[in-house]
Amino acid sequence: MNRHRQRGVVLITSLIILLIASMLALYMFGGFTQDEKISGNTREKARAVDAAFASLNQAKFWLGQLDNAYAGDWVSGVECVEASTTPVICSNALSAPTSLPWTLGVTPTLGAMSVSAAGGVGTYATGTRFHIEYLGTVGSNPGVGMYRVTSMASGGNAAAVAVQQAVFQVSTDSQDISGG
Numbered sequence: 001m002n003r004h005r006q007r008g009v010v011l012i013t014s015l016i017i018l019l020i021a022s023m024l025a026l027y028m029f030g031g032f033t034q035d036e037k038i039s040g041n042t043r044e045k046a047r048a049v050d051a052a053f054a055s056l057n058q059a060k061f062w063l064g065q066l067d068n069a070y071a072g073d074w075v076s077g078v079e080c081v082e083a084s085t086t087p088v089i090c091s092n093a094l095s096a097p098t099s100l101p102w103t104l105g106v107t108p109t110l111g112a113m114s115v116s117a118a119g120g121v122g123t124y125a126t127g128t129r130f131h132i133e134y135l136g137t138v139g140s141n142p143g144v145g146m147y148r149v150t151s152m153a154s155g156g157n158a159a160a161v162a163v164q165q166a167v168f169q170v171s172t173d174s175q176d177i178s179g180g
Helices: 002-063
Strands: 129-138 141-154 161-171
Touching: 002 129, 002 141, 002 161
Parallel strands: none
Antiparallel strands: 129 141, 141 161
16 A cells, blocks of 8 residues: 555656646747747847938938039928928928838838838838938038938838938038048
């Protein structure tokens, strides 16, 4: 009879150990799932930052082209009231750059950017957008104009969004920076 009791205790102990091992395994798998979500969110945020930076660079390139920012005088812009597909300099600022979606700005076409509202691998949830605002000249130097460019983009889902802003000086003078 003593032997049967020992076998019963061993059986119950084994079941308890098995239950604890199963709970630990479930906890670990839950942690792995959470790590995957964090990793995916970090990746999508990085994609959003990269796309916003590309949009910022496109606006910077456009500002540097002949007659876009300076056409005999600085282009001070027009009152922008809606979104556009072609770049324009606005005389008004974005009221709240971090409140999305914007109703102002330019939606540029970035080469290999595939946009799908559903998001997913290899796509962006929304296209990029930038807004160019004229700020005036630098002090008493009429040869340097200042422009604030704000850009936004999303990653593969609409929750991963980045907004970037930079101020660019555009000069009417050329300068040799080669050191020679």
